Amino acid sequence: MLDIRFEKTTAPKEIPDEDNPLVFGTIFTDHMFLMDYEEGKGWHDARVVPYGPLSLEPSAMVFHYGQEMFEGLKAYKTEDGRILLFRPDKNIERANRTNERLCMPEIPEEDFLAALKAVVKTDEEWIPTKEGTSLYIRPFLIATDPFLGVRPSNTYTFIIILSPVGAYYPEGLDPVKIWIEDEYVRAVKGGIGEAKTGGNYVASMKAQVKAHEAGYSQVLWLDGVERRYIEEVGAMNIFFKIDGKIITPQLNGSILPGVTRDSVIQLCKDWGIPVEERKITIDEIYEAHKNGILEEVFGTGTAAVISPVGQLRWENHIMKVQDGGIGELSQKMYDTITGIQLGKIEDTKNWTVEVK
Structure with a gap:
């Protein structure tokens, strides 16, 4: 002891x-x-x-x-x-x-x-x-x-x-705007992207400043080799609901394994919602938006818990999600996780630890 x-x-x-x-x-x-x-x-x-x-x-x-x-x-x-x-x-x-x-x-x-x-x-x-x-x-x-x-x-x-x-983002649970970065790189497989260390975050600041100046809350990173595959947001992991299915980038050595990310995946499985951890390209996201099947986008992390995304910018493409509002799943996920955290919802998974 x-x-x-x-x-x-x-x-x-x-x-x-x-x-x-x-x-x-x-x-x-x-x-x-x-x-x-x-x-x-x-x-x-x-x-x-x-x-x-x-x-x-x-x-x-x-x-x-x-x-x-x-x-x-x-x-x-x-x-x-x-x-x-x-x-x-x-x-x-x-x-x-x-x-x-x-x-x-x-x-x-x-x-x-x-x-x-x-x-x-x-x-x-x-x-x-x-x-x-x-x-x-x-x-x-x-x-x-x-x-x-x-x-x-x-x-x-x-x-x-x-x-x-209080809330990590000034917007609170209101959807945030995300800038998809295709110039700078945060991490690569074999580096320290999956480690929780300051070097990962200082590497992200240049793009973060650029995004803020353009009116965006956070940067969504693409992979450091092909600049095609979605990785994570500066302070969050990212989820996409496409045609009824939840997709999130698989952990590949350059993505931080988020605790809230894992919680969301487990809850989706409990609720019978199809969930995939796999490679996903920015082109796939753009096509899903163009075809009207990009239903929700949300970030997950300790600081914000669930952060709905109302807009994505990639190159000159502006992708509006849920008409800029909060999706049904994003809201349910936020209510469930915060409900467990606050002891308002029964913790059937033994996720909480009491401090005595």
């Missing part, structure tokens, strides 16, 4: 008024979790301490070689006051896959979960309860060796911070 030391803040911050919008990722709670790793010693000094600046050498390897992992999940408070995490085991599994890919130490699953529960329980009064809000949890692992040389670090720090949040 993880031995966690607790140091409570002596200067608690004011908890935000839920009547004011919670802008995603801008407010942080009173405490954070830290744990250190040293080669030959392993993980040690697990602690919950006041949220504050980190002290790192300018030569810390994370700054120079990008050896870092991050994750994202949420805590919810039910109407009867319970605190629930949604499928934290999947986040922990993915975190350790990223760690393995980036030559960083695995964090034992039971220790990772204990750390999550400890810091969330410490700041449980920060969990908002207004519709559409939650407590976002950001675990991350950074290389801390003060060394300028390309090799894996021998020391690391694992950190968890918390942020009360």
Whole structure:
């Protein structure tokens, strides 16, 4: 069992008024979790301490070689006051896959979960309860060796911070506009596209700025070799409903295996909706739209849960979906997943974990 030391803040911050919008990722709670790793010693000094600046050498390897992992999940408070995490085991599994890919130490699953529960329980009064809000949890692992040389670090720090949040997109559940990028590349098979690491996201920023300037919320990436196959959106996996069938790109080594993605696939199967994980070209999407059978498009991710797409732009083609409105399946999927997360719908799959 993880031995966690607790140091409570002596200067608690004011908890935000839920009547004011919670802008995603801008407010942080009173405490954070830290744990250190040293080669030959392993993980040690697990602690919950006041949220504050980190002290790192300018030569810390994370700054120079990008050896870092991050994750994202949420805590919810039910109407009867319970605190629930949604499928934290999947986040922990993915975190350790990223760690393995980036030559960083695995964090034992039971220790990772204990750390999550400890810091969330410490700041449980920060969990908002207004519709559409939650407590976002950001675990991350950074290389801390003060060394300028390309090799894996021998020391690391694992950190968890918390942020009360509202909707990820300003549009909320209103459909977003997506720019299909055919100039820049985010990742290729054999690279680190399937790892949850900052390098993937900084690679996406140039196209993201271009899309924002054109009035689009996010970028949808094509494969890095042929520039034909759909991959994922900057912050989400992507699903298409074509002629009654759900299609999503198969995991191929350059696509992040999303927890919400997996949940959607499982629910579709439960509901008897045909679902395919396969290669899908942008030409197929364009033809489906032209033939009137592109029925719905939606993104999935921890931050937005379900994000309906109302418009796609590819080259000079503007593809409007559902007349810019929310599709029936998108709405049902959002209501079901958030219902389970909030304890309003029976969790028959044991997806939630209670924090006590």
